[in-house]
Amino acid sequence: MTTESPVVLALDLLGTFAFALNGALTALRVARLDIVGVVTLGMITALGGGIIRDVLLDVPPATFNDWRYLAVAAGGGLIAFVSGRHLERLNTPITVLDAAGLSLFAVTGAGKALQLGLGPVQAVLLGALTGVGGGTLRDVMVRQVPSVLSSGLYAIPALIGATATVVLTLLDVHGPATAVGAAVLCFGIRMVGVHYDLDAPMPPRAFDPRSDDDGPR
Amino acid sequence: MTTESPVVLALDLLGTFAFALNGALTALRVARLDIVGVVTLGMITALGGGIIRDVLLDVPPATFNDWRYLAVAAGGGLIAFVSGRHLERLNTPITVLDAAGLSLFAVTGAGKALQLGLGPVQAVLLGALTGVGGGTLRDVMVRQVPSVLSSGLYAIPALIGATATVVLTLLDVHGPATAVGAAVLCFGIRMVGVHYDLDAPMPPRAFDPRSDDDGPR
């Protein structure tokens, strides 16, 4: 699946690298970590979504079993460890690469679920989960409410990209162009969200949560 | 398993709905969440226990693969999102429904484990885990020590209901009446615990934990 074509493989490895780099930098910003922590959280961000997807599909985790993904993810984490402070200035390209990773993972995740015979609703959820699962695991491990649950447009573009993949595949319009189109759609919505600082809808007449960012519960 | 009979299916879906509603409301009370967060945490509360059980059984997660459970769980989360503040007044019926869900999940979880050939101890643990696993995942994601580990009678009625299921099944007294009896036992203990505000035993000469409820996050 992840090795279908050299182009998809290259893009997938690039997305993995971006996720690891961005994930490790995000973790470094909120917790005191040593080298084990930085590299581990980079790898978890990069590979966690695909691993959760494959566990839910009850198949062996594909990226974990492919040393190239492990090496690229570890490399991203190591670079963040060594030169974290300098990379802070590269915030914009890293955000763009991260959005590319999100788009690719959502599309390839939904595609893999369909190939394994899951229903369309499950394929959409698994596609989105492939994109957002790794960052969610990382946030939980550094004691943050996962940002995907609280702010920004991150899960929504992933859900839309996965839905486009599933709909087009069910209409029998599959092939590389379909995947690219769905990924571009996800990427575009994500970047619009970043640029205009959009959030997903909040509850009406907001609750007054007792233990969010500043207080004990 | 989950589709054995229309009555069990209806009860199971009702329990799923109650878990999603209660889970999403609980999450809203302690963290600032957007619509993605509220619906996701409702679904995780409702489906997480069964998914953990099926992962430990090494079988594909049944409720995740059944769109009716996904729809009911998402519906519960959405209702909590839209009308959370009003539902706060319905605290008692929601607690009762949640206890019903706990009872059903503990009994059906233990039953599924036995059917798949697990030993009695494992079946009891998996039954209880089906009941309490989803809420535990939710609590971790909103940065709470899982309430099931710290206060109230929640795991204990689930363990008792699962034990009753296993003992009666091993005595060859199975069938719908057994399941109903075990579920009623669990439900009764849970409601007695709620009514009298009972807690499970605490450690003797309590420790003085450094970072529990009164420290900064």
Added chain:
Amino acid sequence: MTTESPVVLALDLLGTFAFALNGALTALRVARLDIVGVVTLGMITALGGGIIRDVLLDVPPATFNDWRYLAVAAGGGLIAFVSGRHLERLNTPITVLDAAGLSLFAVTGAGKALQLGLGPVQAVLLGALTGVGGGTLRDVMVRQVPSVLSSGLYAIPALIGATATVVLTLLDVHGPATAVGAAVLCFGIRMVGVHYDLDAPMPPRAFDPRSDDDGPR
């Protein structure tokens, strides 16, 4: 795998017991827990690493399916619950036992991964994960940044022990002596780290994380 020989079984059960005891005591120190919480967190510390390994290997979790491991893990948790305050004085022997558990789990975890046909890199990672996974799960559940990610030498000896196991096995030098040698190596490095209070390398020009150590951890 875990029942290969009576000696390995006895050592493995002893390691499980040490992990459960140490894990439950650690959890008690940082969170207000009832009996369910203490025993659950002891069991999660003891069995969690092996369960994560087996989920990633896509095989049924071996220790969960063996009532002896469940009983020993629950026993360790119960002893911590009943006599936690007195055990605080036994800090040194418990640390030594915990290091022994870490060493055994890293070596047997890497060995199991190799036996199931995983590659050498995966086997090293799964060995280390078997050793550190349970404590990581526990820390997340009591709202701590996992100590393995932030300080001390814990993952590194596990990685070295697992690497030694994999290298020696690939060189066809396997057998009990190999396993013992690799475990002793891991144990030695861990105890040197404890004795001299060594930490893994921290990021250069440390970040100033916003939400880490100013709270009690």
